[in-house]
Amino acid sequence: MSNPAGQPDVKLPSRSGTVTSNLTRRTSNSDDEAIPDSDSGEVCYKSPPIGQRSYSSPVPRVERLRAWKHLCGNLEDYVSMHAKVAKSHSKDYEKILKIASEPLKESHHFSTSDGGVASLFEKMRTNSQGIVNMYLETEKSLTGSILPTLTRLHKEIKGKSKELTTGAAKGAKAVEKARGVTQKHIELLGQNATSFDTSIGKIDPTHDPYVLKRGTNHRLNKQVAEENNHRQDILAVQNSFQQFEAYILQTIQTVLDNFFQLMGGQMDRQRAMYGEILATAQRIPPDFEWINFCMNNDTKLVNPDSPPRDFASISYPNQNHRSTQPLIEGALERRSRAMIKGYNNGYYVVTPARYLHEFKDNDDFRRDPTPELSLYLPDCVVGAIDGAKFNVKGKDVSNGKVGNAFHTNTELSFKARSPSDAEKWWSVIKDCTRAGAPAPSSDPTGPSEPGNQPPPTYAAGEQQAAPSAAAAAAPASDATAHPAGGSGNPSAATDVKTPVGEKEVSTPAIPKPTRTASSGSYFTGPSGSAVGEKS
Template structure:
């Protein structure tokens, strides 16, 4: 038999340049989304779409396997049918002696029929064998390759999408906490805010988590883009493998009847006409809005904003580097980054970098509960309790006198003034004015003057008006009944006393 060639038909490959307008629209919408801390897009959308496409290729390959396998079964069935045909002419002709036994006669005709019938039987058996040993293994290997591609996508991009969602949830949680505590700060500006709910800290924690989220998003985007770019080459390989398998199939079926040969030649010709990138370019055109645009820039942290980012509670009253004497006196002074927040906390950090590590304070003092000493050149003292260890840790933390040193006396004066102002308890003065505790305060001051005449009382540091606090009133009465003795630190020549109501008041010792 002569070899038959598959018909060739031209195929048109779609061009992506026709989607310029939609690409510009996507880029504009994505740039708007870059300004949001938590984008509304699904990080796994592109990955799920690519996984669905792999399943489509896998099922298509399965259809081809079924097609070839069923054709092999039909070939075996045809061989059995032709065995019946062979059996019909296997017996010698009756009254065969009436015919010549030489070649070219009636007997030779039937002998030729038997040989050709056996050849047709063998042909169908060979077709079944060749299809199962040649074409089917090629398609089965391709099927496994597509499955492995799906596993690779799941193990990489899908995990990356989960990491992005986890990072977004962490950022969203802290943004919500900042919103709640910022509202609480506005509603009760004089009230105490828990250290871990300080809006300043929450804002810095959001910076840390948002930076981590952006890194996860960009890393996941790059992974998906790499997989997306590799799909064109992979699909070309899939199509070329299918073309090779169908060519083997065509060669096996080409020895059968002319009609079968024409039908399978048309199948091969149709498969061979498909350009390697034909399906991929159609896929790009129809799913342009869902795939990652390689022309869009990565997200930038500087362009992102979030609610309450510039709230007044998140802005420091003063911040910068100070030196603090170590509790182990041998070590001397160590430098740290300190911040006084509107929530009346003095926080200590290793540095002002929000990105390298989570900005959790090394030390936190709630200033209304602290006592501030006088300035000695560039030094000043603050006595209070470190509340950075949480409720359980704070219960076992005692008051500590801390010595700070600024770079210049002017800097020390700025820090001392801001800290002193933050130690004022606005709730005490209103409490004293409304209940008549002012007389008890004067009595307590007179008693202290008797026990320590060299320390005149300063009325300029009296607490400002605020919300009535019955606890402070009780403390003031107790102070009036039992004056507290004064103490002076040897290192800074400063002394501390507690004003009525628990507010921290600094008194400067008089020079004789």
């Protein structure tokens, strides 16, 4: 808009831009202005533009207090979680205590006195209960002493933040009000000063620029006083921040020191309890339990001072029964059945059961003495003696009943050490092939006594002669005149030819015995037939 002619241009006052450089924070152009655009860090709140409503925004001091408040909250959570973990640990250690409290299986094998395994487990039970109680105490200490200190500090920080916010807001409102009044007078002064330059008419005394200037000075001075008061309040709060933060840090340090003492003491106590368990175990002498066990079971344990058992001193039932005593035993040689002729050594025994057994040796301990060969002598035929040699023809029955059905008679050639030994063997074997075998005597190699003979039995292939009237009527003198086996003289019997290998051996005939109906004695006639029977 153009000015009228003859009127000079009047320049209206304008607001300067806000200076934000770091170099002008304390001495900026705004300090020389009546209404500064910013408080340069000295006023908590900005002055709103003219005609707008004022509003508040957080400043760094409030944000810093909020940061401290959050830090304190994190410490509260940290301690609270430790308290929860301690309570949880107490429950877990109750499970361990339950295991340690269970009685030992077969506890009667251990000594109940101090210094043994029983005292070790008692120490384990006691210390496990102590650990449970210790964790419960830790949980109570954390929630009862340390956590309340942090909670109280948290409240103090919140109170400080509220105090700062309330005090700053109150002072800022007063400053804003004073600035608003000053701003109105400055604008009114500007309007009247412009009117004074453009008009010649009379000016209202209340709008005299001079008066308005002095009024503006009055209000500006009042504004500056409010600003300075507000500034002093902010400085007081700002200076107290250092002390308050120092108080916060000291409180946190005290809390953490107590926390360290509590948790460190708990760990030390727990370590000491485990150390006591270890020390109790290490103090048990290696032979403590064994000595007590031996004392409690003295009658049930083997006496180390007693001598070992001797087989020769052991006896058992029927050990010396007459059926277990051999009629004759010793070493004999038997011709091999192989193509290459030769004799093999063996240990032979004739038993009262009328068996001829062959063994590898006379050792009952090294191996099970199972017969290599067994001949049932009543089923065998004995040949004549030829020096130190004699033959026995029969069936090997050493392999059981099933195998015996497939065995055939075999003629076996034996050789004794001397002719006298062969005579002894032949006599015993010959007696066993008859109806009754002689009983064992004190001398196994000697002849047996007739009185010890077992009841008469029948030899294989022999038949019991039917009793006849003549046999029944025979006088007793005839019975005594003809003993069993004929005249008893081998040379009087008829020789029987028995083949041995490729040779024939003359063997005395064995008469078949007969038994009378009255006495059961056996009688044979000269020709081998029973008395009273036709030959």
